[in-house]
Amino acid sequence: MTFSMKRVTAILQKDYKDISRNLYVTTTLVLPLIMAVIFGRDGKSTLELIYMIINMGLVLVGTYVQASLIAEEKEKNTLRGLMLSPASTLEIFLGKNLLSFIATAVIVTGSILLMNYNPGHVPAVVIALVLSAIFYLGLGTLIGLMTKSVVEASVIIVPVMFVFSFISFMKPFMEKYPILTFIEYLPNMQMLDLAAQAQAGTGFGDVGSNLLIIVGWVVFIHILAVYVYKKRMVEE
Amino acid sequence: MENVIEVNALEKFFSKERALKNVSFSVKKGEIFGFLGPSGSGKTTTIKILTAQLKPTSGSTSVFGVPTHQLSKEKYRKKIGIVTDNTALYARLSVYDNLKLYCDLYDVPESRIYEVLSMVNLAGENKKIVSKLSRGMLQRITLARAFLHEPELLFLDEPTSALDPVNTKHIYEGLMRLKEKGTTIFLTTHDMNEAEILCDRVAFLNNGEIQLLDAPKKLRQQRSDASLTVELTDGRTIVLPKGPAGAQRLFDHMNANEIISVYSNQPTLGDIFVEVTGRNLV
C-alpha cells in the first residue's frame, strides 16, 4: 500500500475547519493557558507545580481534545467513512493526530513561556515533551475509541487528569507504601524526573532511561489504540 | 458474465438471534440488483458484511473475486462506493468541504464536486453548512459523495427513503445513466415501485432468508393469468378471462363503445411479495 501525505493533510485540514467552528474545543484550549497565568506568573514555582500545569495542558489538549475529536467522529458516524475510504489505518491515525499535536505543542509552549520556566537542558526536555505529547495523544485516541460519545469522554477525562496532573504530589506516600512505586514509571513521573535532572545540570546520558521508558509508553499506547480501532471498526 | 458479488450460504447470528439464514446469490457486472425486504429483514446486515464492516458467522462472500475481509486494500476501496446511514457527513462543514475531503481521500480532482452535485439536483448548494440541510438534501449529498470517484460498484442502502417524488425520479435517472456506463449497483429498498423501475433482478428477503430471486418482469409474468380488468361506461368493473370467451366479450364491449379502460391483471411486485412471504412490506 502506498502512503499518501495528501490524504493525511486532507484529514488535518478537515479537522482544522471543523475545530475552528467548535466552541467546545476552542474554549478547552485556553484553559491550560489561564492556569499557567494564575499559578506560574511569578517564576518562583516549584518544578512540581510547573509540571502539574504542563501535564494539565498535555491532558486537556493532547488527551481530551483528541478524545473528543475521535469520540465525535464515532458518535456522528463519520469515522466509518474514513475507514471505508482508500486511506490506510496509518494515514487515518496520522491525520487524526496531527491537529491535536500541533495544538498541544502551541499550548504547552505557551504555558511554559507564561510560567517563565527555563529548563536546564533544553534539547532533552523538548524531546521528552514531544514524546509525552505523543503518548497523551495515543491515550486520547484510545479514550475516544472506547467511549460512546463526547459527553462520556468528558467524564472519563476527569480521573485521567487527576492521575497525570496531581499524582506527582503523591510521591511522599511512595516511601510509606511500596506498592505505589509503580507510579514512578508513569510517563509524567519520568518527565518530572528528567526535568529535575536537567535542572540540576546533567547531560543526555543520564536521562536516557527516562526517555526510553516514555518511548515504551508511546509504543504501548499506540499499539493498543490501533488494536482497539481495528476491533471497533469491524463489528462482530 | 462476470460476477462482481458472490455470496454463498451466508449466515449471521447476533448472539442467539439469526439475522441471515443460508443466503446465496450473485450479482453480475453491470446489473442493478435489488434486495427487497421489510424492516428488520437483514438488508443492512448484508451490506455491512459485503463491505467488511461486519463479520459473518459463516458462509463465504466475495467482491471483485476477493474475500470481503481483504477489501481494505486501497485498490478495492477505490472501486467501491457506499451509501448507508452509518456513513454520515461532517455537520459543521460546508457541502463543498465535505466533498473536498473525499476528493482528496479518493484522489479525484475537485472539479468533480460540481458534477456530482448536479447529478443529485443540488448544483449551487455547495456553500451550505451540512447541519442546516434537510434530510432529503443530506441523503442526496451522501449519494453525491459516493459518486465522486466513479466507483465500479455501488452499495446503496435505501437511497431514496427521504426523497420527494421529483428528486427520487432525478436519482433514478442518474442511477440508470451510471448503469449504462457499466456501474454495478447493489440496492436495498422496501419500495416495490423503485425495484420495478431500477432493478434487473430482485431478491425477496424475509426474516433473513431469500425467498425468491428473479427479474421483476419474469416474476410478474409467471404469476399472471393473462386475464383483463375492464371498466365500463355504466360504472361496472368486470374481469375477462384469457382465451376466446374473454376476447369475444372484450370485442362486444369495445364495439358498443362501452369501455373506459382496460388493465392487465398482472400482479405487482408488492402482490408477489405478500403472496410469497405471507406478510406486507414496510
Ligand SMILES: Nc1ncnc2c1ncn2[C@@H]1O[C@H](COP(=O)(O)OP(=O)(O)OP(=O)(O)O)[C@@H](O)[C@H]1O
Ligand atoms: N448490531 C446488532 N446487534 C444485534 N442485532 C442486530 C444488530 N444489527 C442488526 N440486528 C438485527 O438483525 C436484524 C436485521 O437487521 P437489519 O438492520 O439488517 O434490517 P434491515 O432489513 O436493514 O431493516 P430496515 O429496513 O429497517 O433498515 C434485525 O432483527 C436487527 O434487530
Ligand SMILES: [Mg+2]
Ligand atoms: Mg436497514
